[in-house]
Structure formats: C-alpha cells, structure tokens
Amino acid sequence: MTKGNIASGKTTCLEYFSKTSDIEVLTEPVSKWRNVQGCNPLGLMYQDPSRWGLTLQTYVQLTMLDRHVLPMSTPVRMMERSIYSAKYIFAENLYKSGKMPEVDFAVLSEWFEWIIKNIAIPVDLIVYLQTSPQTCYERLKQRCREEEKVIPLEYLESIHNLYEDWLIHHKSFEVPAPVLVIPADHDLKKMLHQYEENREKILMAHC
Ligand SMILES: Nc1ncnc2c1ncn2[C@@H]1O[C@H](COP(=O)(O)OP(=O)(O)O)[C@@H](O)[C@H]1O
C-alpha cells in the first residue's frame, strides 16, 4: 500500500511502477468520490464537513473495501491508500477536529471494526511517502483540483501529524504491515531515482 498526505505524490509513484510488467496498480477511486450517481460527496465534505463527513467516509470505506477484495491478477499489487488510512487518518481527523459528530464517528467505527474482523485484508508492505505539509500544499495548488481549493495548510498539517503518529511514532493505531519510508520532498528526477533504489524491497515484500 502506498500512503502519504494529500498531493504527496502517491499517484505519480504508482504511475511509475505501473510501467513494470507483473505489477497491478490500483489508484484511489477519487473519480467515484467526486461522482456517485451524479452527486459529489468529496466536494460536499469540503464545503460542510460536519454534515457530509460521514457520507464521504462511508463511501470511501466501501470503495476501498471493494478494491481490497478484488482478486489478484498479477504477482504484485500496489494500492493507493487503504481502508486503514480512511479510518485512522481522515475519519479520525474529522472527529478530532470536532467536525464529525460523535454518533457519526461511532457508526463509522463499528462498520470499520466489523469489516476488519470479518474480511481478510492482507497487506505486505506500507510505502510511506514522507513529505512536509508545505510541499503538499504547493503540489496541491499546482494540481488545482476544484474541490480542494478550500484546503488550508493547517488541514495538511493535521493529516501529516496523524500519519506520523501512526506510521513513524507508533502512538495511535496498530500498523498492519512493515513500513518503508521514502522521503518525498524531492523533485521528480530524484524521486524516480529513489523508487528505483527501493524497487526490490517493494516488489519482493510479498515473499
Ligand atoms: N516529486 C515531485 N515534484 C514536484 N511535483 C510533483 C512531484 N510528484 C508529484 N508532483 C505533482 O504534484 C501533484 C500531486 O501529485 P499526485 O501524484 O497526484 O499526488 P497524490 O496522488 O499523493 O495526491 C501533481 O500535480 C503531480 O504532477
């Protein structure tokens, strides 16, 4: 699983590895989060998180689970984020910042606990693209996704801190697999070089 803050470079990383044969790449289903039967839960959440946070996170949880249980068609699968980051990072952030009501968080949490107890979600390795929030803020502005124009730097700082507490400091939730940290503030050329350096570790993680 590839993890990291918003606009840290996850999709770019996965696109790079998708050129290798025998690797299946599953990017986040963001297009679904922007359009479910003509509605845009991602946009609604950014406009009014207290009202729409549960709606988005329920749908993220469903679409992530759908990806996790897809039968493997190649020896290696790389997946962008997971059901774990949806809960431990994004739902947690909404709740902790007072933007998700307690009852919404309780319902979402029970759903999540039921899923991880009853459905196998095997993970071999977590590739964490570690960036500064400032880098993500610049890349976010450059990408210019309409719904994300309202995101302030402070939001990226909160998401960053939750990732660090979880994957680096082991202060919050159980980590479901070993973590490979790749410093990701660098330019694209250096990033591609680092991906090559880590290729074996990533591709052999399932052995
Ligand atoms: N190493 C890099 N240096 C500069 N810009 C980058 C780098 N990696 C990705 N980008 C750009 O930053 C934006 C966000 O990258 P993306 O891969 O979509 O991030 P994520 O999938 O983590 O949200 C895109 O416009 C992408 O082209």
Ligand SMILES: O=c1ccn([C@H]2C[C@H](O)[C@@H](COP(=O)(O)O)O2)c(=O)[nH]1
């Ligand atoms: O559980 C989640 C997962 C993602 N999001 C948001 C964050 C971003 O605005 C988009 C997609 O993330 P990228 O890092 O650009 O891939 O979806 C969320 O709110 N909740």
